Amino acid sequence: MTAPKIMVVAGEASGDSHAARLVQAIRERCPEAEFYGIGGEALAGQGMQLACRAETLAVIGLTEVFEKIPAVWQALRTLWRYLRQERPQLVILVDFPDFNFLVARLAKWCRVPVMYYISPQVWAWRQSRVRTISRLVSRMVVIFPFEEEFYRLHGVSVSYVGHPLVETLPKLPPRAECRRLLGLNPQDLAVALLPGSRAGEIAQLLPDMLSSAFQLQEKLPRCRFLLPLAPTVPPALVQQPLCHAQIPVDLHEGRTFEVLAAADIALVASGTATLETALSGTPMVIVYRLAPLTYYVGRLLIRVPHIGIVNLLAAEGLFPELIQHEVTPANITAAALKLICEPEQITRISTGIRKIWHRLGGPGASGRAAAVALELLRK
Numbered sequence: 001m002t003a004p005k006i007m008v009v010a011g012e013a014s015g016d017s018h019a020a021r022l023v024q025a026i027r028e029r030c031p032e033a034e035f036y037g038i039g040g041e042a043l044a045g046q047g048m049q050l051a052c053r054a055e056t057l058a059v060i061g062l063t064e065v066f067e068k069i070p071a072v073w074q075a076l077r078t079l080w081r082y083l084r085q086e087r088p089q090l091v092i093l094v095d096f097p098d099f100n101f102l103v104a105r106l107a108k109w110c111r112v113p114v115m116y117y118i119s120p121q122v123w124a125w126r127q128s129r130v131r132t133i134s135r136l137v138s139r140m141v142v143i144f145p146f147e148e149e150f151y152r153l154h155g156v157s158v159s160y161v162g163h164p165l166v167e168t169l170p171k172l173p174p175r176a177e178c179r180r181l182l183g184l185n186p187q188d189l190a191v192a193l194l195p196g197s198r199a200g201e202i203a204q205l206l207p208d209m210l211s212s213a214f215q216l217q218e219k220l221p222r223c224r225f226l227l228p229l230a231p232t233v234p235p236a237l238v239q240q241p242l243c244h245a246q247i248p249v250d251l252h253e254g255r256t257f258e259v260l261a262a263a264d265i266a267l268v269a270s271g272t273a274t275l276e277t278a279l280s281g282t283p284m285v286i287v288y289r290l291a292p293l294t295y296y297v298g299r300l301l302i303r304v305p306h307i308g309i310v311n312l313l314a315a316e317g318l319f320p321e322l323i324q325h326e327v328t329p330a331n332i333t334a335a336a337l338k339l340i341c342e343p344e345q346i347t348r349i350s351t352g353i354r355k356i357w358h359r360l361g362g363p364g365a366s367g368r369a370a371a372v373a374l375e376l377l378r379k
Contacts, residue, residue, distance in 0.1 A: 004030065004377050005088040007079065007112075008037040009103050011054045011096030013197040013230040014272035016040035018118060018164045018366075019094045023048060025370035030377075036082055037092075038075060041231050051078040055198075055234075057099055072099060079103055083110045089377050093137075094118050097129070104136040113138040113376050117369055119147050130154045138376060141369050144313070145359060161368035162361025165275055170257050178262040182252065188224040189340070191216060192259050192282070193249065195238075196269035197230045202237050204289045209267050210245040211329035216336060217247050225249045226263065228256040265339055267332060270308050274319070278310045278356050283349050285335040286311075286321045313359045318352035 006026070010019035020042035026033055027046070035048035038057070044050055052075045057068060082088070083106055091107040093100040097120035107114050116137045122129045133140065133156055140151050140158040151158035172178055176186075184190055191213065195206040217223045227242070227249050229235060235253065242249055252259055256273075260266060260280035268277050270288040277284045286308040306312050308321055320335040322328075339345050 003032040003034060004090065005034050005036065005086055006373070006377075007082065007088045007091045007107075008035055008039065008043065008048060008094070009079070009091070009096065009100055010037070010039045010043060010094035011057055011099060013040065013233065015094040015096055015118065016042045016054055017168070019043055019092070020046045021164055021168070021366040022092070022094075022117060022369050022373070025366040026373055029370055029374055036086070036088070037079070051075060051082065054096075057096075075099075076102055076106070080106050083107060083112060088112055090115060090373060092117055092373060095120065101129075101132060101136070104132075108136050113379070115139050115141060115373055115376055117141045118143055119151075122150075130156065139372060141372050143361075143365065144309075145361070159368075159372050160361075161372070162363075162365040163275070164365040164369075165272070165279065166360050167363040167365060169279060172258060172261050175261055178258050182226065182255075182258060182262050183250070184224055184262060187222055189220055189222050189265075190263045191223055191225050191336070192263035192266035192268075192277075193225060193227045194256075194266060194268040194273045194277070195227075196271060196273070197233055199237055201269050202233070202241075205269050205287055205327065206238060206241045207244075208327055208329050208332060209287070210241060210247070210249070212267065212332035212336065213249070214246040215329055215333040219333075219337065220340070226259045227251050228259040229253045230256065265336055267336065270321070270323075272309075274308050274310045275356075275360075278319075278353050279360075281350070281353060283339045283346060284319050285332055285339065286319050287327050287332060288321075288323050289327045290324065310356055313356045314352040315355075316352065318349060 008019055010016050016039045019039055023035055023046040038051055038054055039048060040054045056071045057075060091112050091114045093103060093116045095118040104114050114137045119140055119142045140156055142148055142158055142160050143163040145160060148158050148160035193209045195202045195209055213225045231254050260277055260282050263282050266277050266282050266284040268274050268284045268286055270286050274286055311318050322331050
């Protein structure tokens, strides 16, 4: 295949990471491929030419989008120019639906096939979007088995490849060694704080997590708090809340899995981080808060019993969820103490985590997704 041009658009830390592994897998099969689009450090590290950086576009709700309109408009103009002038053979969109649906429309106008890797959660809310996907997307490439069934029922061409997170879990030393490397003593009760990877999430959740951490330390003085920072998150986003915290917090950049492997419990923003936490075998409290308008609109449209993907995969409320007005320091503290102080909870969670592992598929998701991309290129 002669030097195909592929546009890739990925937003947020997890999308950037998954897209980078997909690009790597495509390069292994087609070294001449050229990549251009939107992403972060991981995609840049794979040699993709960035039209703009993903973090300049990331938002978490309806009201937050307005301040990003100039950046979104500029990014769309840049991609539109590339589509018309360079005529890529394939567009790969990774999650990030509000922006990527606009890109899919541009690609459709230019008659460029679209592969959508990692589905928006249309099965959970705003199911009417599946009609838009059917119209604009050549192939959905999904990472959960129930998504394949959903899209087939709606007449969308779909391939299930398994979850790429399974292939990225690092081989870490034993838990005791992880704790030693992070400066933890054997008697410490390690609490991981994961407030999300976007500025809005961190602003909404980290202050309450820190207040809960203070309450936890008052009740359990042996607590130590660790905050692992995703590579796409500038440290400045967390520095101000940490400066105002009433307790010390250890900041660890790029060491998420080590922190989770060492932690006794985690306070986690709903999203990919909940899967990372579950696969590390760490009990967690899931928290999430949106702008009021976004939340009340979402409540009318959501069609699933749980907001945490780990609870959906486990088909039960395995981990406590605190959403919107429920996200208070007192509620977070109470949920965390229940997990810490009731041993039977840990047994139930261990059983549920095995179920989650089974439903994520085996390693090799990126390679299977790359095979779909090459199939579309050949067509």
